Amino acid sequence: MSNTKEHKIISPKKLIEVALPLDDINAAAAREKSIRHGHPSTLHLWWARRPLAAARAVIFAQMVNDPSETVQGDKRLRETQLKITNEREKLFDIIRELVKWENTNNEEVLNKAREAIKESWRYTCALNKKHPQADELFNPEKLPAFHDPFAGGGAIPLEAQRLGLESYASDLNPVAVMINKAMIEIPPKFAGQAPVGPVPAGEKQGKLVEDWSGAKGLAEDVRRYGYWVREQAFKRIGHAYPQVLVTEGMASEREDLRPYVGEKLTVIAWLWARTAKSPNPAFSHVDVPLVSSFVVSGKKGKEAWVEPIISGDTYQFKVHTGKPDDLAKVKLGTSAGKWKAFNCLLSGSPISYDYLKSEGQAGRMGERLLSVVAEGKSGRVFINPTDEMVNIAKSITPSWKPSLDINYHPRDIKTQIYGMTKYGDLFTNRQLEMLTVFSDLVAEVREKVLVDLESQNNQKVDAQKYADAISTYLAFIVEQVANHSSTICGWNSANTQMRSVFARQALPMSWDYAECNVFSNSSGSFNNLFERMIKGFSSLGDGKVGNVEQADAACQKISQFKVVSTDPPYYDNIGYADLSDFFYVWMRRSLKSIYPELFSTLAVPKTEELVATPYRHGSKEKADSFFLDGMTNAIRSLAQQAHQAFPVSIYYAFKQSESKNEGTSSTGWETFLAAIIDAGFTIDGTWPVRTEKEGRAIGNGSNALASSVVLVCQKRQIDTNSVSRRQFQRELREEMPEALEAMIGGSTGASPIAPVDLAQAAIGPGMAIFSKYEAVLNQDGSKMSVHDALILINRAITDYLNPDSGNFDNDTLFCDDWFSQYGWGQGQFGEADTLARAKGTSVDGVRDAGVIESGGGKVRLLKWSEYPTDWDPKTDTRTPVWEACHQMIRVLNQQGEAEAGSLLAKMPERGEQIRQLAYHLYTLCERKKWAEEARAYNELIGSWHAIVAASHEVGHRGTQSELGLDF
Structure with missing residues (x-):
C-alpha cells in the first residue's frame, strides 16, 4: 500500500484480515443486548448502536499484526506453522477476555490489549523507518489517532479511546454529535475531578477521601444537580401529578382496594384512549373510544381489565380485577381485528382508517381516560377514572410547544396522516409543560454550577466548560423523559409497564397510550431514567483525548492519517435524520446557547443524509443513485485519507437479506459493496457479527442472518488492470477452496465459522479477488456488476460444499x-x-x-x-x-x-x-x-x-x- 505512487508503505497483514474468534465475539455482542445497567447507551437513545464488544474486538484485530507476518522461520515447516497458530491463539485469548462485559473497564485486560497494539505498531514502524514520511506517519512512541466519520451512537470511537487511541468522531446529525461529545469528549476533560455540587438534602456527607477516578466525580455532580432539577421541577409542575385518595366508595366493589382506604397512592400512569366522532348518524355527536385492548394487566394472578358501561348515548369505564369471562372480546377492545380499524362502541358500526384520517386532519379527534395505574404495596393497582383526574390534566396550558413540522416519511412516521403534523402534537398539554419546565431548568442549573464553583474558589476546573458539561447531560435526561412522555407511548399489559416512543425505529400511530407520572419511581419516570443514566457513566472511564465535530462524511478531512472504523447508514433501513427531530426540538431548546453553531438550524439536516429514501428524492431510482454516489464519495474520502498501514473496517447491517438459488443477496448490500469498490477499496474480508440473543440465529422458517457484516478494506493499488470474466472464474476456482477450508476447517486456529454465518464470511475472499482489479470484463466488454460477481461467488461456495x-x-x-x-x-x-x-x-x-x-x-x-x-x-x-x-x-x-x-x-x-x-x-x-x-x-x-x-x-x-x- 502507498500514500504516493513512489513510496510504498510496508503494511504487515493484520489479524482481522486472516482470522477472528468469531463465536466468542458474537456471544459477547449478543449478551450485551441484555445489559441495561451501566451501559453507556443509557445516556441517550440511538438507533442501531453497535455493541461495544464487537467494536472493541474489531479495532483491536484491525491494529495488531497477524503472527504469519511476524513469526520468523520457514513457513513451510510445521514447527513454524504451529508457532504461528500458538501466537495467534494468544491474540484470540486477549480478544476473548476483551469482549466480556465485566472486563469493560478491567485495566489489566485492557493493558494487555493496548500493549499488543503498541508492539505491532513498533514492528510496523521499524519496517517503515526509511519511508520519507516516517517522522509523521511512523512514530513508534505514539499510536496513530482514530476516526469514525459516521459516529452515530458513539460505540466505535468510545472503544478506540478505551484501547488507548486518541479518538475523533464526526457526524452530520447534531443529535449524534452531542451523544459523542457526552461519551468521548467531555469525560476525559474532567477525569479525576471531584464533585463540586452540594450534597442533596437528607443525604449524609460522604467520606473525607473518595475515589473520583475516571468519570466518577462528573457522574456524581450530574446526579447532585439532577436531584436539584427534579426538586425544582416538582415545585413548579408537581401539582399536575397529584396522588389518588382511595375512598370507601372506590373500595366498595373492589377487595383489592380495601387495604388502601384513606391512603393516598402515587400514580404511575394515566391510560388514555383516543376518540373520534361515531360515523353512525344516530351517535355522530358522541366521541367514541379507539381502544386496542381493554386488558390493562395480563400478569398471572394480577389480571385487570376495563369494562365500558353504556347508557344510551353515554358511556363510562369501570375497572375489574381477575380474569374476564370473555377474554378474547376484552382483548380486542373496540378494535375490528388485526389490520382493520375499529368499531363504534355504541352502535357497532365500522370505523375505517380512512374515516379516522379525515377526522384527525380536521382536528376532531380527542381522548378519554380509561384507567389510572397507581403504586400499591405489592404491585400495580388499577383505579376507575374520575372527572377530577381528567379536569386536572385538561387544566394545564403549556407555555411552549414545538412548532417544527414532522417530516414526511411514509414507512416510519405515521402520525401526520391522522392530523398530528407538528412535534408539539405528539404530547399532551401536561407533558408539554412538564418538558418545558425541565428544559428551562437546564439553563438555570448551568448558572447554579458557576455560582457553586465561584463560591468554592475552585481554580482546578474550567468553570464555563464544566457548567456546560453538566448542562449537556441534564439536557439528555429531558430527551429521555420525552421518549417516555408522549402520546405515542403504549401500555404493555403483559408486564404492566409503558412502552417508550422508540420501542422500534419509527414514530407509529398509537390509539391508546400511557401518560406516565414523571415524579413517580416507576418506568418512564425521571428518577428511573436518571438512575440508569448515572450508572452509564461507569463504562466511560477517563481514556485518551476525544474530539467530536459536525461534519459531512463525503467532504470531511478529519480522517487524514488516522485508523478508521465506521458504521455508515444502511441504504434505506433507518431515517435517522427524520427520527432525530423528535429529540432535536428539546435538545435545541436546552443547549442552543451553549452550542449555537451546532443548533443553528431549526431541524436536523436532511438533504445530505446518505439514506436511499424515495420520498425525498422523487423515485427509487433517484434514491439509489443518490445513495450510491454519496456513499462512494464518502468511502473514497476514507480510501484517500486513512492511514495506509491499517485496513479500514466498515460495518453493514445485513437486514434485507434474501436466500435464493443464487445465494444471499440484497439491493442495499450490493449497492453498498459497489460504492466501496468504486471508491477505490479492495475488500479483503467480510466478518458476520451477530448481535441477536442466543436462540434467534435461526427462526420463523428461515435463516435470521447476521445483523452486521464487518467489511475489511484496503486501498486498491494504483497500477491494477482489468481481467476477463473467465480469468475471474478461474481465480475463484483456484483460491476459494483454500479460503473456505480455512473458514470451515479452522486451519487458522480460530473456531470454524458457523454455517449460519458462512454465506457472508465467504463473500470476503471472493470479493477480494473481484475488487483487486480495476474491472472484471464480460465477453461483450461491459464491466461485471457486483450482483453478477456475488452470484459467481455464491456458486463457488455451493460447488465447494x-x-x-x-x-x-x-x-x-x-x-x-x-x-x-x-x-x-x-x-x-x-x-x-x-x-x-x-x-x-x-x-x-x-x-x-x-x-x-x-x-x-x-x-x-x-x-x-x-x-x-x-x-x-x-x-x-x-x-x-x-x-x-x-x-x-x-x-x-x-x-x-x-x-x-x-x-x-x-x-x-x-x-x-x-x-x-x-x-x-x-x-x-x-x-x-x-x-x-x-x-x-x-x-x-x-x-x-x-x-x-x-x-x-x-x-x-x-x-x-x-x-x-x-x-
Missing part, C-alpha cells in the same frame, strides 16, 4: 440427492432405485447401511433421532459419511459434546468429511426454509471445536489433520 465435488461415498451422494427432493418424507421406490443406480449404489445397499427405511414401495431417510444408540463405527462394515454425520448429531443432542467427542475419537479420519457435509446440508436446508433441520447442522458445526477437544481427551489415534484441523 457439494458432496459431488469431494471424495464422498456413493451412499452419501444418494442420500444427499434424496434429501434435497423429499427431506424426511417418503418417495417412490422406483425413483429411489433409479437414483441409486445413477450414484453407483443400490436401495438395498443404502438400507443395509442403516440410513433409509424401504418397504411397501416407499423409501424414506431416517431422521437422526431414529438412529441406533449402540452404534460403533469400528464394527460397522458399511459406514457412509451421511450415517457418521447424523450419528454425531444424535449423540450431540442426546448426550452432549463430551460423548460426541468420544464418538469422533473412534473415526477421526471422518472428521473432515462430516464437517463438510454438515455445512452443505445446512446451506441446502437454509435455502429450502427448513429451519429445524438447519439448526441441527448449525449446532454440530458450532460445537465442533469442543467436540474435537473432547475427542483428544479420550486418546484417539487420529491426527489433527484427519479431523479437519490441519495447522
Whole structure:
C-alpha cells in the first residue's frame, strides 16, 4: 500500500484480515443486548448502536499484526506453522477476555490489549523507518489517532479511546454529535475531578477521601444537580401529578382496594384512549373510544381489565380485577381485528382508517381516560377514572410547544396522516409543560454550577466548560423523559409497564397510550431514567483525548492519517435524520446557547443524509443513485485519507437479506459493496457479527442472518488492470477452496465459522479477488456488476460444499440427492432405485447401511433421532459419511459434546468429511426454509471445536489433520 505512487508503505497483514474468534465475539455482542445497567447507551437513545464488544474486538484485530507476518522461520515447516497458530491463539485469548462485559473497564485486560497494539505498531514502524514520511506517519512512541466519520451512537470511537487511541468522531446529525461529545469528549476533560455540587438534602456527607477516578466525580455532580432539577421541577409542575385518595366508595366493589382506604397512592400512569366522532348518524355527536385492548394487566394472578358501561348515548369505564369471562372480546377492545380499524362502541358500526384520517386532519379527534395505574404495596393497582383526574390534566396550558413540522416519511412516521403534523402534537398539554419546565431548568442549573464553583474558589476546573458539561447531560435526561412522555407511548399489559416512543425505529400511530407520572419511581419516570443514566457513566472511564465535530462524511478531512472504523447508514433501513427531530426540538431548546453553531438550524439536516429514501428524492431510482454516489464519495474520502498501514473496517447491517438459488443477496448490500469498490477499496474480508440473543440465529422458517457484516478494506493499488470474466472464474476456482477450508476447517486456529454465518464470511475472499482489479470484463466488454460477481461467488461456495465435488461415498451422494427432493418424507421406490443406480449404489445397499427405511414401495431417510444408540463405527462394515454425520448429531443432542467427542475419537479420519457435509446440508436446508433441520447442522458445526477437544481427551489415534484441523 502507498500514500504516493513512489513510496510504498510496508503494511504487515493484520489479524482481522486472516482470522477472528468469531463465536466468542458474537456471544459477547449478543449478551450485551441484555445489559441495561451501566451501559453507556443509557445516556441517550440511538438507533442501531453497535455493541461495544464487537467494536472493541474489531479495532483491536484491525491494529495488531497477524503472527504469519511476524513469526520468523520457514513457513513451510510445521514447527513454524504451529508457532504461528500458538501466537495467534494468544491474540484470540486477549480478544476473548476483551469482549466480556465485566472486563469493560478491567485495566489489566485492557493493558494487555493496548500493549499488543503498541508492539505491532513498533514492528510496523521499524519496517517503515526509511519511508520519507516516517517522522509523521511512523512514530513508534505514539499510536496513530482514530476516526469514525459516521459516529452515530458513539460505540466505535468510545472503544478506540478505551484501547488507548486518541479518538475523533464526526457526524452530520447534531443529535449524534452531542451523544459523542457526552461519551468521548467531555469525560476525559474532567477525569479525576471531584464533585463540586452540594450534597442533596437528607443525604449524609460522604467520606473525607473518595475515589473520583475516571468519570466518577462528573457522574456524581450530574446526579447532585439532577436531584436539584427534579426538586425544582416538582415545585413548579408537581401539582399536575397529584396522588389518588382511595375512598370507601372506590373500595366498595373492589377487595383489592380495601387495604388502601384513606391512603393516598402515587400514580404511575394515566391510560388514555383516543376518540373520534361515531360515523353512525344516530351517535355522530358522541366521541367514541379507539381502544386496542381493554386488558390493562395480563400478569398471572394480577389480571385487570376495563369494562365500558353504556347508557344510551353515554358511556363510562369501570375497572375489574381477575380474569374476564370473555377474554378474547376484552382483548380486542373496540378494535375490528388485526389490520382493520375499529368499531363504534355504541352502535357497532365500522370505523375505517380512512374515516379516522379525515377526522384527525380536521382536528376532531380527542381522548378519554380509561384507567389510572397507581403504586400499591405489592404491585400495580388499577383505579376507575374520575372527572377530577381528567379536569386536572385538561387544566394545564403549556407555555411552549414545538412548532417544527414532522417530516414526511411514509414507512416510519405515521402520525401526520391522522392530523398530528407538528412535534408539539405528539404530547399532551401536561407533558408539554412538564418538558418545558425541565428544559428551562437546564439553563438555570448551568448558572447554579458557576455560582457553586465561584463560591468554592475552585481554580482546578474550567468553570464555563464544566457548567456546560453538566448542562449537556441534564439536557439528555429531558430527551429521555420525552421518549417516555408522549402520546405515542403504549401500555404493555403483559408486564404492566409503558412502552417508550422508540420501542422500534419509527414514530407509529398509537390509539391508546400511557401518560406516565414523571415524579413517580416507576418506568418512564425521571428518577428511573436518571438512575440508569448515572450508572452509564461507569463504562466511560477517563481514556485518551476525544474530539467530536459536525461534519459531512463525503467532504470531511478529519480522517487524514488516522485508523478508521465506521458504521455508515444502511441504504434505506433507518431515517435517522427524520427520527432525530423528535429529540432535536428539546435538545435545541436546552443547549442552543451553549452550542449555537451546532443548533443553528431549526431541524436536523436532511438533504445530505446518505439514506436511499424515495420520498425525498422523487423515485427509487433517484434514491439509489443518490445513495450510491454519496456513499462512494464518502468511502473514497476514507480510501484517500486513512492511514495506509491499517485496513479500514466498515460495518453493514445485513437486514434485507434474501436466500435464493443464487445465494444471499440484497439491493442495499450490493449497492453498498459497489460504492466501496468504486471508491477505490479492495475488500479483503467480510466478518458476520451477530448481535441477536442466543436462540434467534435461526427462526420463523428461515435463516435470521447476521445483523452486521464487518467489511475489511484496503486501498486498491494504483497500477491494477482489468481481467476477463473467465480469468475471474478461474481465480475463484483456484483460491476459494483454500479460503473456505480455512473458514470451515479452522486451519487458522480460530473456531470454524458457523454455517449460519458462512454465506457472508465467504463473500470476503471472493470479493477480494473481484475488487483487486480495476474491472472484471464480460465477453461483450461491459464491466461485471457486483450482483453478477456475488452470484459467481455464491456458486463457488455451493460447488465447494457439494458432496459431488469431494471424495464422498456413493451412499452419501444418494442420500444427499434424496434429501434435497423429499427431506424426511417418503418417495417412490422406483425413483429411489433409479437414483441409486445413477450414484453407483443400490436401495438395498443404502438400507443395509442403516440410513433409509424401504418397504411397501416407499423409501424414506431416517431422521437422526431414529438412529441406533449402540452404534460403533469400528464394527460397522458399511459406514457412509451421511450415517457418521447424523450419528454425531444424535449423540450431540442426546448426550452432549463430551460423548460426541468420544464418538469422533473412534473415526477421526471422518472428521473432515462430516464437517463438510454438515455445512452443505445446512446451506441446502437454509435455502429450502427448513429451519429445524438447519439448526441441527448449525449446532454440530458450532460445537465442533469442543467436540474435537473432547475427542483428544479420550486418546484417539487420529491426527489433527484427519479431523479437519490441519495447522
